[in-house]
Amino acid sequence: MKKILVIEDEPTLLRILQSYLEKEGYSVITTMRGDTGFDLGLTENPDLILLDLNLPGMDGIDVARGILKQKSIPIIMITARVEESDKLLGLELGADDYISKPFSPREVVARVKTVLR
Numbered sequence: 412m413k414k415i416l417v418i419e420d421e422p423t424l425l426r427i428l429q430s431y432l433e434k435e436g437y438s439v440i441t442t443m444r445g446d447t448g449f450d451l452g453l454t455e456n457p458d459l460i461l462l463d464l465n466l467p468g469m470d471g472i473d474v475a476r477g478i479l480k481q482k483s484i485p486i487i488m489i490t491a492r493v494e495e496s497d498k499l500l501g502l503e504l505g506a507d508d509y510i511s512k513p514f515s516p517r518e519v520v521a522r523v524k525t526v527l528r
Contacts, residue, residue, distance in 0.1 A: 413527060414438045416457035418448030418474065419489065420466050424512075428461060431516040432523065445469030452478040459527055461519065462506075464490040472504065479505045485526045489519070 415432050419425040420443045429439045440455055442448045445466035452460055452474070460478070464471035475486050487508040502509060507526045510519060 412436060412438045413458040414440065414455065415459050415461060415523065416448065416451055416455060417441045417461045418445065418451075418466065418471070419443065419461065419463045421463075427516050428519060431520050435520050435524075437523070443467070445471060445474045449474045449477055452484065453481060456482075457484060459485045459487065459523060461487050461489055461523070464488060472500065475504050475506060487519075487522055487526060489514070 415437045417425060417428050417439060419428065422443065425441050425443060429441055432439045440451055440457065442451055446468035448462070449469055462471050462475060471488065471490070478484060485507045486505065487510060488506045489510045489512065491512045508522050510522065
C-alpha cells in the first residue's frame with residue numbers, strides 16, 4: 412500500500428483529500444503544519460507528498476527544499492498561489508506537479524496516480 416503525506420492547513424480540505432485518497436487504497440498521513448510535515452517527510456518515508464505552500468510553522472517551499480535535499484520523494488504542490496513565478500519556483504525546486512486551488516479532489520487523485528506510475 413502506497414503511503415501519502417498530506418501537508419495542508421485547511422482542515423476541511425485536508426479531510427476531503429484524506430477521504431478520497433483512502434478510498435483509492437492509499438495509506439494517508441496528515442498534518443496541518445509545515446514543520447511537522449517536514450519531520451514526517453523524513454521519518455515516515457512516504458511514497459508521495461501533497462504539499463500546500465502557505466503553512467504555519469514552516470513555509471511549503473522550505474519544506475520541499477529541505478526534504479528534497481535529503482530524500483527523493485515525489486511532491487505535488489497544492490496552493491492558492493497562482494502566479495507563474497510561484498509555479499516555476501516550485502517546479503524548479505523539484506516538485507513533480509503543481510495544482511492551483513480550487514481544484515477537484517478527483518483531479519488530485521488522478522495526478523497522484525500519474526506521479527506514482
